[in-house]
Amino acid sequence: MKNIILTLGLIAVIGSSALTTLAADAAPPKPSLEDRITDLEAYVTNGARQTNSATALATSPGPGHNAWQMTSTALVLFMTLPGLALFYGGLVRRKNVLSVLAQCLGITGLVTILWWVCGYSIAFHSGKSWFGGLQWSFLSGVDSTPNTDYSGWVSHNVFSMYQLMFAIITPALIVGAIAERMKFSAILVFVTLWMFVVYFPLAHMIWGVDGMMNGVFNAAAKIKAIDFAGGTVVHMSSGWSALILCLILGKRLGFGKEPMPPHNLVLCMVGTGMLWVGWYGFNAGSAVAADVVAANAFTTTTLATAVASFAWPMAEWILKGKPSVLGFCSGAVAGLVVITPACGFVTAGGAVIIGIAAGLVPFFFCFKVKGWFGYDDALDTFGVHAVGGTMGAFLTGMLARNVANPNLATNLKDYVKDTAFQPLVFEQLKAIALTLVLAVVGTTVIAFAVKAVMGLRPTEEVESNGLDVSEHGEEGYHSDAYSSGRPSFANASAITETVHPSASAGRRPATV
C-alpha cells in the first residue's frame, strides 16, 4: 500500500513539473516590475524599448509623443490650408485669388490620394536607397502600432499622416512661381508626375530608413547629410523646380508694363502668421517625439524666424526708406525656410546667425538678382525657398553641434566636430548638388512633357480675364452694388411669379 502511494506521489510530482515546463514554453514570462519601469522610462525619454517581455508598452504608442505628433500634423496642414493659400492669395491680383486657393485645395486632395495609393510606401518603406518598396501601398500594414524604424512611440499611421502634410505643402509652394498663368489641369498633371519623379525619391533618400542621404539614422548612407525638417526635401526641391517651371512657362502677360501689386496685403499677413505658428509642427514635429530634440527645434525656430522677420524690413528701411509689411512677412517666411533643415541640430546662437542670414540673403535675391535676370517668379518661390533652402542646408553643415542633438553621435562622429568647416559641410554640399540636379532635370522633363501633351498656359483671353472666372466659374469678391444676373433653379418660373420684380434685382447696395 505504502509503495503504491509513494509511486503515485512520485508520478504526480514528476508529471506536474513536466506540465509546468511545457506551459512555460507556450506562454512568455510575466513582465517583472523592473521590465515595466524600464519600458515606462523609455517612453518618457523617447528611448528604445529595452525589454523583450510583454509589458503593456511593448507595442503601444506613447500618448505624449503621439499627441504632439497628431497636433503637429494638424499644424502642418494648417500651413497649407489656409496659411499658404492666404499668403499667396493676397499677393496675386484680385481676379486670380481663387485660382491660388483652388490650387492649394486641389493639391491637398490629389497628393493625399497618391500618398495612400503608394506614395508613402515609396518614400518610407525600405527597398532601394533611392526608392522604397511598394509593400505599404494603400497603407496596408500601416496601423496604430509604432514603427520603430521611425519612432518608438508614435503610431505608424500618425507618422504617415504627418509626412503626408509635407508631401502636400511642397508642390503647393511651387505654384507661387507660376501664379496667374498656368492651367489648373496642367498643374494637377504636373504635380502628379513631379511627386513620383522628385518628391517621393528625395524624401526616401533623406528620411527613408535606408535612404542614401540619411546621414543621421542610416549608417550605410552614401552621403552623410542631415536635414531635420526638409531644407532639401521641401524647400530646395520646390524652389528650384519653381524657377525652371516659371522659365519654361514664360512671363505673365503685361509683366514689366502693367502694374501687378498684391491685391490684399492684409490676407498675406494673416497667412504669414498662420505659416509661422503652423511651422512649429513642421519643425518641432520632425523630432517625431515630444522630447529634448523637439524642445531645441522649437526654440531655434522661434529665434531664427523672429530675427529674420526683423532684419528684412530693417534692410528695407536703410536701402529703400521704409520698412514694409510685406518685408516683415517675407523675412519671417525666409527665416522659417532657412532654419528648417537646421532646427534640430543647431543651438540658440546658431539660430540667431541663421536668422540674420535669412533676413538678408533672400532679400538681396528678391530685390536685386530678380531684376538683373528679369524672370517672372511671381511670388518669389525661388528667391525665398530655393535660395533659403540651399543656404539653410549649407549653414546646417557649418552650425550643427553635438550638444544640440545626441543623435548626431550615432553615425556622424567623424563628420560633426563642432567646428565651422567640419566634414559635414562637404556632405551637405553633395546633398545640395544631388537635390538641385534632381529637381532641375526632373522638372524640365516633366514640364516639357506636359506642355507637349496638353499645354501649360491658358489662352491670352483667359489669362487677361483672370483665372478665377474662366477656370473655376467664380469670383472672389462680389460687389452687391454691381451685381447682375439671376440665379437659375429648376423651378425658376414659379419663383419669379410670386416675387415682386424689383426684389429680384438683389439686396440693396452696400454702403460705400
Added chain:
Amino acid sequence: MKKIEAIVKPFKLEEVKDALSGVGIEGMTVSEVKGFGRQKGHTEIYRGSEYTVDFLPKLKLEIVLADEDVDAAVQAIIKAAKTGKIGDGKVFVSSIDEAVRIRTEEKGEHAI
C-alpha cells in the same frame, strides 16, 4: 437747371455736405473716383517691384439744381473744400435738359 460736378479730396465730404445744406441743398450723388491734375502721386514698393501710382483717390459730387442756386452752391463748395494745397480739386457746371422724379413723375424744377 444746372448740374454741378465737384471733385474734392475725400476727407472733405462732411464739410462740403454741411456747407451745401447751409445754402439749402439737401440732395447729391457721390462716387469714389481716381484722378490727378498737378498733384504728384506716390511710389509703392513690393519686394523689389516699384510702382509709381499717379492716380489719387478723390470724391466726385454731382448736384442738379435750379439756375438761381448755382452761385451760392459753388461758393459753399469752394469754401468748404479748400485746403490751399495742390490737389484741392475742381468744380464744373453744365446745363441739364430734363429732370424727372421717379416716384411721382414730376418734371423740371419740381423734380430737383
